Amino acid sequence: MAPVSRGFGARRRETNDRLPPGQYLTTDFPVLSAGPTPRLDTVEWRFAIRDERGESRSWTWDEFHALPFEDIHTDIHCVTRWSKLDTRWRGVSVDTLMAGIETDAEAAMAHCYGGYTTNVPIADLLGGKAWVVTEFDGAPIDPEHGGPARLLVPHLNFWKSAKWVRGLSLLRRDEPGFWEQNGYNMHGDPWREERYW
Ligand SMILES: Nc1nc2c(c(=O)[nH]1)N[C@H]1C(S)=C(S)[C@@H](COP(=O)(O)O)O[C@H]1N2
Numbered sequence: 001m002a003p004v005s006r007g008f009g010a011r012r013r014e015t016n017d018r019l020p021p022g023q024y025l026t027t028d029f030p031v032l033s034a035g036p037t038p039r040l041d042t043v044e045w046r047f048a049i050r051d052e053r054g055e056s057r058s059w060t061w062d063e064f065h066a067l068p069f070e071d072i073h074t075d076i077h078c079v080t081r082w083s084k085l086d087t088r089w090r091g092v093s094v095d096t097l098m099a100g101i102e103t104d105a106e107a108a109m110a111h112c113y114g115g116y117t118t119n120v121p122i123a124d125l126l127g128g129k130a131w132v133v134t135e136f137d138g139a140p141i142d143p144e145h146g147g148p149a150r151l152l153v154p155h156l157n158f159w160k161s162a163k164w165v166r167g168l169s170l171l172r173r174d175e176p177g178f179w180e181q182n183g184y185n186m187h188g189d190p191w192r193e194e195r196y197w
């Protein structure tokens with residue numbers, strides 16, 4: 001009945017409860033990019049949402065920073081099986097960005113500087129589940145990790161968290177993005193092991 005090993009066991013269970021099936025923990029932050037890292041000037045940066053009727057609204061860097069920012073403390077899970085616990089981000093919730101946009105869309109396509117795309121159901125973007133983030137660990141996000149801004153949808157596998165995001169286009173019907181056309185799951189819930197088709 002050594003209290004030390006009881007405590008250790010309890011902590012391990014707690015951590016394991018946060019690890020989806022088939023995932024392992026990592027403490028570093030791997031970089032996974034399908035192409036080169038775009039170098040973006042925030043003066044030129046825009047973020048736009050286009051609804052399914054083709055109407056759009058967009059924010060400059062300064063306009064974006066006039067929106068309410070939130071601190072996000074979350075675990076992230078990559079389909080290549082690493083999970084990282086307790087990551088800290090800062091950004092604007094998609095709820096805030098979508099406020100005032102009337103839509104019946106089923107899904108959104110995230111578009112990125114550099115050409116990457118990924119599709120996410122609207123239900124997974126609203127309700128405090130997704131953000132456009134500009135800070136990681138109290139500093140601007142490194143370009144390799146998606147700076148100046150990336151989408152963060154931490155309850156889905158990390159390929160849905162589009163780096164260098166430049167906008168969302170709202171889709172009446174869900175469509176596959178870059179990895180989804182190449183065999184990745186349309187939804188990507190790590191807890192259901194939604195990895196590939
Ligand atoms: N624009 C863009 N976003 C992207 C990717 C990419 O190649 N391009 N890779 C995705 C994948 S597969 C993963 S696992 C995460 C990796 O993010 P990280 O490099 O910050 O770890 O970004 C996702 N977002």
Ligand SMILES: [Mo]
Nearest residue numbers: 032078079159
């Ligand atoms: Mo990934």
